[in-house]
Amino acid sequence: MPMFPFSEADPVQHSSPIPNASEVVIIGGGIVGVCTAIFLANRDVQVTLLEKGRIAAEQSSRNWGWIRKQGRDADELPIVIEACRLWRQLADECREDIGLRQTGVTYLARTAKDMAAFEDFMKIAAAHDLDTRLVDGDDVSSVASGMSRRFSGAMTTPSDMRAEPWLAVPAFARLAARKGVRIIENCAVRALDIAGGRVAGVCTEHGKIATSIALVAGGAWSSLLLRKHGVSIPQLSVRATVAATEPLPAFHAGAAMDDDIAFRRRHDGGYTLAPGGSHLLYVGPNSFRHATKYLPALLAHPLGTRYLPAAPSGFPDSWSTPRDWNAETPSPFEQMRVLNPAPGKSDLTSIRRGFDSLYPRFGPVRLKTTWAGMIDAMPDVVPVVDQVAAINGLFVATGMSGHGFGIGPGIGRVASDLIQGNGIGHNLHRFRLSRFTDGSAIRLGPAI
Template identity: 55%
Template sequence: MSFPISEASPVRFNAPLPARADVVVVGGGVIGVMTAWFLAERGLSVVVCEKGRIAGEQSGRNWGWVRQQGRDPGELPIMVESLSIWKRLAAEMGDGLGFRQTGVLYLAKTEREIAGFEAWTEHSRAHQLDTRLLTAAETMAMLKGAVAPWKGALWTASDARAEPWVAVPALAAVAEEKGVVIREACAVRGLELAAGRVAGVVTEAGRIACDHVVVAAGAWSRLFLGQHGIAIPQLSVLASVAATEPMPEIFPGNAADDDFAFRRRADGGYSIAPGARHDFFIGRDAFRSFGVYLPVLKKDFRSTNFRLAAPKGFPDAWGTPRRWAMDRVSPFERQRILNPAPNMGTLAEVQDSFARAFPSLGRPKLKAAWAGMIDSLPDVVPVVDHAPIPGLTIATGMSGHGFGIGPGMGRVVADLVTGRPVGHDLNRFRLSRFADGSRIEPGPSL
């Protein structure tokens, strides 16, 4: 399998579509795959329709962190459950996921960052995590050859890593063994309704009758839902990542400060990325959502590179249609996989920051670079809720947190669909928060 997964990658999942299923999942990222996994375990017939390839977009392009540390308090209990599921999956599936509990280290350059870390430890204690605040000396002792002036760090030894573009297709293959029908290169053009509720979906390969639909379409969810009159203020940011050539090990786990982040890879190199910087394309939806995004923009303005227009065919491109006929080619078929060019200037800064922090290693050489579009919402937590249309459930806007929380969130969404107790408070993720006058602002995550 080539990386990143692209339209040129061979179709791996090509099951015939049934005439009917209990549930159709729109989107073959980690949330969609794991939702289907748990629905199948509950005895339901499930179809996953992916317009491109499984894990072709952000689920296969992220940093590969499986972290509890720094989570929004609303996400944290689900993430604790998710880590437990990851461990079980790794025990059952072996090394195919690339899962290792090598820890997460957040590095602080200022006393203000230290204070933020210390404040977050209240949440870690509430969930009995092994999170510790480290001194400067303890921090430097963990990182071989480091000379950066870090004042301390936040450390959670039980946190983990996995290889996204390998893990998610591997999970999909097991889901298929459990009875899930998975079809790549098969866009869902829209919902079919009867008496005001879900009666099926219309795909480019034909109709599937069903009683329930889960929209887990990542950066495409706003466009898909808007076709049916459901508005969510979802936008996407571009995140650039690179893989280095093999290097001596400086730290076996995941670490980050504001300048750069890195994760040890099984091939002996590191995945490196900007610690906080990302690129944002200004499109039609961005103008519509400007007001609700002001709090997060104020908090994150300096770390955002603003670009004037999204590439042709992207969800928020000026020329992307917001309405289409079900019997015509949809925007989802015209742009199978979001494959934006990485910001090589930003990645060059990451290489420089890495070299300054670890001068004995020098500037890391890159063997690959890529980018993905992170689907985000103004308070940097997802929508996980029933939609106003009976039979429709939304699970989107994971805001860069989806890979690690995917197994736990998939279990939650499956039980939400089937009406079982979900075991967690989902009030933070309700769809209505954007229309009921609630104050929308990022929570105390890191």
């Protein structure tokens, strides 16, 4: 399979006529939707998964490829720990090399303040028996060697992993199909069919599917579909730019990050690079609608996000994107099959500068390819995983806030049991939809 990016020009891999009915319909073919389908199929639940474009063509293949427990929100961490076990299980089941390797994750500290933040996480790590440890400045080279800069210290978790997103999620989709999941690409869901306050079906561009259960796992597009049915979530989409180098001499086997640069070894011998913490928000109607919800994050990290006054046409929160439409006519989801933002020029400059500064011995870095993706962000940087109280049979798993790839198998297992009414095994209170309307204060996750 060629390396990313996927586009709507790529051949359809999963195609079949839509069924008249399905026990469960999943909307969105990213890692959360695909993994939920797998775990439902394991329980002999009839599942149809609908993807408006291509499986994993958006953020599920555009992320950094990190599978980390390190630095996670305390409420996310139990699910991530489960996800790490499930990553190994699914990699064995799919019988494909998805680049899954246990090579660790390291955060580099420039200042004593950075180390203090790491020490805060160490309390969470200890409560969950993680192998996370702190490294002082003199020993940083033992976890990330050859760097030109001296650091105050580092935090590292050797058991953390990495995988290739553009290999892993399509491989999992093929596994789901072998388990009996009906996957249909190029099939946008235009609307839900709601009757008597409950889900009665989904209306697609190719016709209606009768169902009593629908899961919205549409990433950056989830808010747009939900809002059409009176369900508001304060979800915004931020652009993250990524680059891949040509093969380089091995200097670090895993993933690492400091303020300026993040890097991760790839299976082809190159490294995936990204700016340390810079994202771009296209300011659209939802940015104003949900502005107060994002104030705590803005005040905590005022320089972490840059802004442009309007999103390109067709993006989920573009000013020109319709907020309502007739289910019998083409929807915004068909107008943009694959959300494929252009990588930011300033971000690419930052990537080159950050890497060349940290590893000048390699000379000017040679980039093999570059891309960008839209992260589905939430104000508190944790997802929504819940049933919609006002619409019986409607479930939501979205707003992964840039953490979805690593936690995806865990969220998929949780969502599958939530749908079936089984015991979850985790406390989902933090991820409830009502937290944004019940007067709860916005509680931010770790700032690392």
